[in-house]
Amino acid sequence: MTNMDTSLPSVYNGYDLMGKQKLPNGMNPLKRLQPIHKHIIALHLQGMKNRDIQSFLSQAGAEYTVVRISHIITDPLSRQVIDTFNDQVDQDLKTLEIQAVDVLKDAMTNGSMDQKLRGADKILRANGRFADKTTSAETAEDVIARVLELASQSMETVKEVVRTRPKMIDITPDREATD
Secondary structure, three states, X not given: OOOOOOOOOHHXXXXXXXXXXXXXXXXXXXXXOOHHHHHHHHHHHOOOOHHHHHHHXXXXXXXXXXXXXXXXXXXXXXXXXXXXXXHHHHHHHHHHHHHHHHHHHHHHHHOOHHHHHHHHHHHHHHOOOOOOOOOOOOOHHHHHHHHHHHHHHHHHHHHXXXXXXXXXXXXXXXXXXXX
């Protein structure tokens, strides 16, 4: 008999597996990332929803449920990969921010008046010193309140029409006039 290593990666040290070798979500922890797991993580990082990942995989002949895909993505071993990727993206964005500031400085110093004004506008908006022209989306409560207000105004208009209805005109001929 061979001795199989049943120990889990160190990423699971913070979990209370209580000797059951199961995660709190009831799933077995991943001992290592298989190529299919890496593929699922890559699709997740591209912004695909679990349902879309499941559809994509089923077209390729791999049968994974949406729940299983969710468990793979939320597994601490997968989260470690996802967090590392997100940290790298954050670093890249910080580098781009520095370059963007340099471009703005150059435009503000050496550019035309139009470029200077646009640069100043971008800086003021980014710092929250200048109100953005876009309005926030209405909530369901806002829409309902607006509909009720319109309905109330419509009812008032109908009541006015009913109150000011002209009286009936008697158009029957007079009998005296026919004699």
